[in-house]
Amino acid sequence: MNKVKIHFLGASGTVTGSKFYLETPEQNILVDCGMFQGVKELRELNWEPLPIDASKINCVLLTHGHLDHTGYLPRLVKEGFKGDIIGTPPTLAIAGIILRDSAKIHEEEAERANKEEYSKHNPALPYYNHKDAEKTIGMFSYSEKDEWIPLSENIRFRFRYNGHIIGATFIEVDLYGKMFVFSGDVGRSEDLLLFPPERPEWADYLFLESTYGNKLHPEEDVENILAELITRTIREGGNLIIPSFAVERLQSLMYLLWKLYQENKIPNIPIFIDSPMGNNVLSVFETYPQWHKLSIKEYKAMCNHFNIITSYGDTWKTIDDPRPKVVIAGSGMVTGGRVLTYLKQMVDRTSTTVLLVGYQAEGTRGRQLYDGAHEIKIFGKYIPVKATVKHLESLSAHADQNELLHWIQKIKNIPERTFLIHGEPASLDAFRVKIKTSNGWQVHVPHLHEVVELSL
Incomplete structure (x- = not known):
């Protein structure tokens, strides 16, 4: 019998910080290595060393490049990790962009906190810096999707297409003849830019995300809503600010707005894309056309339609531009990035509309705006919210409950254990009951730092 320990080091009882450690007699594998985001209690976990020896991890397998799945990597390297960080080529391209951007934000935040003295730490230090990020990126090693890669005599893995964002996969790990399936973040069956997710056929142990385990996405006429908001913005001489995730959401919004203009459903209103990271992600779409639906011709025509901002000076020129306009800027949960500069100047105006376009985690400014906060704190100061x-x-970009149930429907066997991860408590519990009722499977919701031992 081979003893395998599973350590739930993140995205357990919460949505963020995905980290799952497989301790085996032959190899020690970390699946994803994300940062915690959201409420202070979660963010503070990022500063605590992992309850495992990082130097004993042989490799990290990445489902995709998002920060809550990759953002802890430079800290892992600082803790002594020396192995390979493995992902698909577009995942590693995205992860590199995100880690460099994250390091820059950490450095800027520390610098601003020291200058304006709003941190309790003296001096405030960046979580990691550019040098840390570059060292980590130097450890990247890519594998193509659908190829079985041996890690040792009795362990192999493969990546399989999963929608969600460009490069994203679910991971199948064959351990001593047992199939461990890590869902990563499951994409939508009808995505604007990406193909439908593939689905696993066999899972002895299933690790399933539950972000929307208790919800169905509403049937919304997105094109009509965007057209109406733009009409209102023009009528009121205001600004439509869209905080956007740089990966996928930004490109989807660009595609939607470009399509609306092509079909004469919106006038030629100035649209500014202010997301350095998002601009870099666009180049990944150009490099890996086989991972998405857009042709190169469509991609180039779309990009040419927008005012793409490259410097912080141009951010201020855009703010001072008196014309009605649309601004799409990072970050999607309003936790950092260029969108903070726009909101600091414009969220106190009744002519401003803020459009949130995705999941808003607890404790983020995006969630505060979604919940109707009358003020938000930006750069240490409270700004009244008068915007709509x-x-x-x-x-x-996440599958809802029905899409998740569809995703597991192709599994031929009954998994020995199904672990629900990457969800907030209400979502996890509702989805646990749903799977148990509809599939009759044994479902477990692990807590943070729980260790499950299996005999294979």
Whole structure:
């Protein structure tokens, strides 16, 4: 019998910080290595060393490039990890962009906190810096999807297409003849830019995300809603600010707005894309056309339609531009990035509309706006919220409950254990009951730092 220990080091009882450690007699594998985001209690977990020896991890397998799945990597390297960080080529391209951007934000936040003295730490230090990010990126090693890669005599893995964002996969790990399936983040069956997710056929042990385990995405006429908001913005001489995730959501919004203009459903209003990271992600779409639906011709025509901002000086020129306009800027949950500069200047105006276009985790400014906060804190100062706040849930890159149930429907066997991860407590519990009722499977919701031992 081979003893395998599973350590739930993140995204357990919460949505963020995905980290799952497989301790085996032959190899020690970490699946994803994300940062915690959201409420302070979660963010503080990022500063605590992992309850495992990082130097004993042989490799990290990445489901996709998002920060809550990759953002802890430079800290892992600082803790002594020396192995390979393995993902699909577009996942590693996205992860590199995100880690460099994250390091820059950490450095800027520390610098601003020290200058304005609003941190209790003296001096405030960046979580990691550019040098840390570059060292980590140097450890990247890519594997193509659908190829079985041996890690040792009795362990192999493969990546399989999963929608969600470009490069994203679910991971099948064959351990001593047992199939461990890590869902990563499951994409939508009808995505604007990406193909439908593939689905696993066999899972002895299933690790299933539950972000929308208790919800169905609403049927929204997204094109009509965007057209109406733009008409209102022009009529009131205001600004439509869309905080956007740089990966996938930004490109989907660009595609929607470009399509609306092509079909004469909106006038030629100035649209500014202010997301350095998002601009870099666009190049990944150009490099890996086989991973998405857009032709190169469509991609180039779409990009040419927008005012793409490259410097912080141009951010201020855009703010000072008196014309009605649309600004799409990072970050999607309003936790950092260029969108903070726009909101600091414009969220106190009644002519401003803020459109939230995805999941807003607890403790983020995006969630505060979604919940109707009368003020938000930006750069240490409270700004009154007089803007109209709208939310488009159907643009989410995450599968809803029905789509998740469809995703597991192809599994031929009954998994020995199904672990529900990457969800908030209400979502996890509702989805646990749903799977148990509809499938009759044994479902477990692990807590943070729980260790499950299996005999294979």
